[in-house]
């Protein structure tokens with residue numbers, strides 16, 4: 350088995366007397382897409398926030414490729430390869446889609462402020478930007494200002510900007526939320542493509558069961574902040590304890 354790229358050890362956060370994430374031990378590996386499910390208020394987003402650094406753990410650890418990142422800021426974690434979608438602040442609404450992607454590629458390359466550099470490096474950056482533009486199927490709208498894009502295309506642009514950061518760990522929190530049905534397949538296809546790159550680890554918080562079924566290699570279930578189940582999708586979704594707390598006693602999906 351490959352080494353885990355990301356590990357949480359007894360990861361815990363308390364808000365006053367409420368333990369929102371309670372001693373969660375989990376390992377995530379490259380080439381694997383894990384969907385995190387659980388009822389409303391189970392602690393899924395809080396768990397994500399603890400991994401990406403938006404929240405500081407009360408106790409426990411987050412380890413990325415053997416390096417403890419628990420105390421690092423979100424931006425330092427991003428430099429360590431943790432990429433969280435749909436939380437990006439580096440979108441320039443007035444600039445075109447392509448310019449936004451080019452800037453993200455340039456920022457990641459660390460070349461932003463170098464005045465003199467070989468022309469070949471510009472070509473390389475431009476080629477990368479084109480690649481992400483194509484991968485996210487935004488070629489037709491490349492010259493439109495980012496602000497003019499419909500919601501579904503904005504989400505795709507956010508994925509393109511995330512890809513430009515070349516993270517090892519991709520984190521998506523309900524990637525198709527609020528998206529029209531015609532945009533949904535594109536975003537799901539994009540996530541499926543990312544997961545085919547066996548060097549990437551993908552984490553997804555999702556409520557929609559059809560999305561879970563389409564993408565999950567593995568499912569973890571949180572309930573009251575605790576890790577209730579962890580395993581192959583069929584195994585987890587058919588376990589009685591999960592059916593009781595997550596799907597409801599009737600076995601019908603709650604969300």
Ligand SMILES: Nc1ncnc2c1ncn2[C@@H]1O[C@H](COP(=O)(O)OP(=O)(O)OP(=O)(O)O)[C@@H](O)[C@H]1O
Nearest residue numbers: 364367368369387388389390391392393394395396
């Ligand atoms: N900043 C905070 N201060 C106090 N309580 C919080 C805070 N953030 C989350 N919580 C509480 O922690 C618990 C877990 O919330 P969280 O948003 O992680 O659940 P979730 O599983 O993502 O739910 P949903 O599916 O509804 O998004 C909830 O009881 C929530 O009220």
